[in-house]
Amino acid sequence: MxxxxxxxxxxxxxxxxxxxxxxxxxxxxxxxxxxxxxxxxxxxxxxxxxxxxxxxxxxxxxxxxxxxxxxxxxxxxxxxxxxxxxxxxxxxxxxxxxxxxxxxxxxxxxxxxxxxxxxxxxxxxxxxxxxxxxxxxxxxxxxxxxxxxxxxxxxxxxxxxxxxxxxxxxxxxxxxxxxxxxxxxxLTQLQRAASAWQAAQLVRGRERRVQVQRALAVAGPVLSRTVATGGELDDAQRLEARIAEGALRDEMRGPRLLDDDVRAQLELARRRGATVTVLDEGGLDGLDEASLTVIRAQLADTLRSSQADRLYIRTSPDERIAVTVVGRSAAGSGLSDEDAVELWHEIAHPD
Known part of the structure; x- marks a missing residue:
């Protein structure tokens, strides 16, 4: 031609x-x-x-x-x-x-x-x-x-x-x-930007659907029992309700910190009576899935070895530290804050 x-x-x-x-x-x-x-x-x-x-x-x-x-x-x-x-x-x-x-x-x-x-x-x-x-x-x-x-x-x-x-x-x-x-x-650059934004929205929508399905899987049986019993729950059922509530908070506040192993350790901590708080405040932005897998594995190991009564898991804005895990005992008023800290572990960003 x-x-x-x-x-x-x-x-x-x-x-x-x-x-x-x-x-x-x-x-x-x-x-x-x-x-x-x-x-x-x-x-x-x-x-x-x-x-x-x-x-x-x-x-x-x-x-x-x-x-x-x-x-x-x-x-x-x-x-x-x-x-x-x-x-x-x-x-x-x-x-x-x-x-x-x-x-x-x-x-x-x-x-x-x-x-x-x-x-x-x-x-x-x-x-x-x-x-x-x-x-x-x-x-x-x-x-x-x-x-x-x-x-x-x-x-x-x-x-x-x-x-x-x-x-x-x-x-x-x-x-x-x-x-x-x-x-x-x-116009080509604008089209590429629009396509990237649309792809990001599709990914976020898929993640939200996965979270909703997981939430229904966790909370559905508890809600069904609560409705069936008219709100009259025994101690075991109340424990299951508290565990389900905590799991839902984890899914909303720190989904990037969670995998099946981490969820299992969080559930075990709650079953033995520990209070667990999980917060993702943006410290994991930009990390690929391989890096997140390494961080989650270290977090699961840390939770597995901890017997603290209160666990605080938060992402860190520091360039070197990805996640900070703090564990406190249910100490009386006679102990200082430093005495009450049983666990302090920092998970660094993978190289």
């Missing part, structure tokens, strides 16, 4: 070759044919170099200031400086060389005025290759040279106006294309 770029390149080559061929269609004797041929050769070489020379694309800043898509992916690459200087030199030398080659008497002949469209086409190519200052400077030089040799009216009527319009239209088209590319890139 032929690309748009290939079509435009072919049109550019055909058009510039046609303009150059007009310069060889002499209908009158010329003074210096060799000068004309050299000027035509310089023009064709310069024009085709500007069309075909493509350095590696360089990144352009994205909408947020970071490197975005490279120039050349959605538009032409920037013309090298040496090619710009060559194109400008061509705009300076070719008009005067053609006039001197054909003779002053033939300056308004078609084979002598081709350079008005030829240099205009070259500066249009330079504009498309993202060198607007060089393109407009070449048009100014072309205008000065053509008006000096054939007069203002003849220069404007024989092709100078068309060259100016080409360059201006190329600049507007390039600006519109770049703006469309930036808008497309910005």
């Amino acid at each position: 032929i690309s748009v770029r290939a079509v435009l390149t072919g049109l550019g080559i055909a058009f510039t070759a046609y303009l150059a061929a007009r310069g060889l269609a002499w209908t009158e004797p010329v003074d210096f044919p060799l000068v004309i041929v050299v000027a035509l050769s310089l023009y064709l070489v310069t024009t085709w170099l500007c069309i075909f020379w493509n350095p590696p694309p360089r990144p352009r800043p994205g909408p947020d200031g970071r490197p975005g898509l490279p120039i050349g992916v959605h538009g032409p690459t920037t013309l090298p400086v040496w090619a710009c200087l060559l194109a400008f030199a061509c705009a300076v030398l070719v008009p005067t060389s053609i006039v001197l080659g054909v003779g002053v008497a033939n300056v308004d002949e078609p084979f002598a005025t081709w350079y008005l469209g030829g240099i205009g086409a070259l500066m249009t190519i330079v504009m498309v290759r993202r060198r607007p200052w060089i393109a407009w400077a070449g048009i100014v030089v072309l205008g000065i040279a053509s008006m000096a040799w054939m007069g203002v009216v003849d220069a404007l009527s024989l092709g100078l106006v068309g060259s100016i319009v080409w360059v201006g239209a190329a600049q507007l088209l390039l600006y519109s294309m770049d703006r469309a590319a930036r808008d497309t890139e910005h």
Whole structure:
């Protein structure tokens, strides 16, 4: 399949070759044919170099200031400086060389005025290759040279106006294309952000459904017995209700700290009469599942070895410590707080 770029390149080559061929269609004797041929050769070489020379694309800043898509992916690459200087030199030398080659008497002949469209086409190519200052400077030089040799009216009527319009239209088209590319890139980033947000919402929704199902599994039997007995529960049933209540609080306050092993140890602690508080205050944000598994395993081991009457399990905002576990005894008023602490264990972030 032929690309748009290939079509435009072919049109550019055909058009510039046609303009150059007009310069060889002499209908009158010329003074210096060799000068004309050299000027035509310089023009064709310069024009085709500007069309075909493509350095590696360089990144352009994205909408947020970071490197975005490279120039050349959605538009032409920037013309090298040496090619710009060559194109400008061509705009300076070719008009005067053609006039001197054909003779002053033939300056308004078609084979002598081709350079008005030829240099205009070259500066249009330079504009498309993202060198607007060089393109407009070449048009100014072309205008000065053509008006000096054939007069203002003849220069404007024989092709100078068309060259100016080409360059201006190329600049507007390039600006519109770049703006469309930036808008497309910005919309792509917004779409990615929206997709990421939607995925995060789906994950959160799935987690909530899992928590609701687990809560129903824990609290459902207790609620059923409570309704069936009209609220009259014996000691064993009250214990089961307290354990279910604590498990539900754990699921709401610290779900990332829990797995089956940790839940089993928390239940054992409550069955022996301990009061357990689990709080996840954001210290585990950003950890992957492998790190959470390591932390949960250490937490389960810590709970398994503890006989404290009150257990406090909290995530830590410290960069090194992930979870802090504090165990206190049911000490009387005669003991200080330090004496009442039976367990102090810090679980570090996995390396």
